[in-house]
Amino acid sequence: xxxxxxxxxxxxSTHFLKTTTTSRNMSSAARPTRLIAKSGVELLTFGTPxxxxxxxxxxxxxxxxxxxxxxxxxxxxxxxxxEPWFTKISPNGRIPAIVxxxxxxxxxxxxxxxxxxxxxxxxxDHKFSFADEDDYTSRAEQWIRLAAxxxxxxxxxxxxxxxxxxxxxxxxxVGDFNPWMDSDILLEMRDLCNxxxxxxxxxTEGGPMQGQxxxxxxxIKERIPYPTQRYVGESERLYGRPAVxxxxxxxxxxxxxxEAIPGRLETDPEFKAKDEELKKAxxxxxxxxxxxxxxx
Numbered sequence: 596x597x598x599x600x601x602x603x604x605x606x607x608s609t610h611f612l613k614t615t616t617t618s619r620n621m622s623s624a625a626r627p628t629r630l631i632a633k634s635g636v637e638l639l640t641f642g643t644p645x646x647x648x649x650x651x652x653x654x655x656x657x658x659x660x661x662x663x664x665x666x667x668x669x670x671x672x673x674x675x676x677x678e679p680w681f682t683k684i685s686p687n688g689r690i691p692a693i694v695x696x697x698x699x700x701x702x703x704x705x706x707x708x709x710x711x712x713x714x715x716x717x718x719x720d721h722k723f724s725f726a727d728e729d730d731y732t733s734r735a736e737q738w739i740r741l742a743a744x745x746x747x748x749x750x751x752x753x754x755x756x757x758x759x760x761x762x763x764x765x766x767x768x769v770g771d772f773n774p775w776m777d778s779d780i781l782l783e784m785r786d787l788c789n790x791x792x793x794x795x796x797x798x799t800e801g802g803p804m805q806g807q808x809x810x811x812x813x814x815i816k817e818r819i820p821y822p823t824q825r826y827v828g829e830s831e832r833l834y835g836r837p838a839v840x841x842x843x844x845x846x847x848x849x850x851x852x853x854e855a856i857p858g859r860l861e862t863d864p865e866f867k868a869k870d871e872e873l874k875k876a877x878x879x880x881x882x883x884x885x886x887x888x889x890x891x
Contacts, residue, residue, distance in 0.1 A: 627667045629680055632696055636713070638666040639676075639684065640691040640846060648706040649691040651842030652713055652723065658838045659722050668846035707739050804829045812873060820880035827877055828886050835888070 630637055638653060640646035656662040669675045669690050677688045685692035685704035692704040693712070703712045714724035725731035808826035811819060833839060843849075860867045880886075 632665040634696045636664040637694045638664055639669050641669050641671050645706055646691045647843050649709045650845035651839050652710055654838035654842040656717050662717055666846055818876055820883045824880040824884050824886045
């Protein structure tokens with residue numbers, strides 16, 4: 596149904612085994628040392644949730660507009676992202692980064708900035724962005740900045756166990772809630788600020804949705820129907836999109852995904868019984884709240 600957070604972490608470990616340089620039409624086992632494309636967008640990435648932000652949107656743009664791109668696998672376990680040729684493109688020494696060879700080799704780093712750049716220049720029909728009616732773009736940018744603020748607070752260890760935002764930062768948007776909001780609740784509050792297209796699909800929701808789905812579906816002892824159907828359903832919706840599936844296989848497909856589950860269901864009676872119990876609980880939760888699957 597969806598990858599667990601363990602699978603997502605293990606996926607990164609799996610990618611550490613080898614480094615590849617790849618495009619849609621070419622591949623090489625050589626260690627990346629430079630840009631390889633002469634035209635189009637070149638993506639420098641790795642198989643992590645942050646890397647998938649850019650590859651998912653590029654796959655969406657490819658499907659919607661025929662926008663092809665080239666990508667190289669930057670093995671962060673080998674510190675390729677800290678090498679001089681890479682830091683000239685991405686000064687923070689992190690993936691993902693892109694270079695737009697069709698716009699004077701313009702480089703862009705940081706996930707949110709990449710998403711904004713790609714939709715600004717390559718989404719003319721606003722399928723993944725807004726045409727600015729009713730200031731939707733500004734609303735989306737505010738939530739993205741809040742997510743960045745929350746991330747910085749967390750990284751600086753100013754809030755142990757997850758960053759939290761004061762009520763006054765969000766009360767004007769979401770009404771009367773507790774003075775301190777859990778980071779996962781912030782994602783829910785952002786949803787109320789209309790359907791922030793690119794952010795919802797590619798920026799931050801996939802990982803948190805999966806993590807919470809795994810928690811409420813598999814780990815929690817006390818069954819709570821609403822979050823079960825909410826997070827499991829959203830994971831299904833997001834990962835049901837063809838471009839999302841393709842984007843999460845960039846630069847390489849993970850070996851730790853759900854393809855192995857059918858075999859285990861046939862050979863492990865205890866696992867099968869538990870799986871059936873979970874499916875029943877998930878189905879009952881969806882029925883209780885009239886959940887309808889949809890992945891446009």
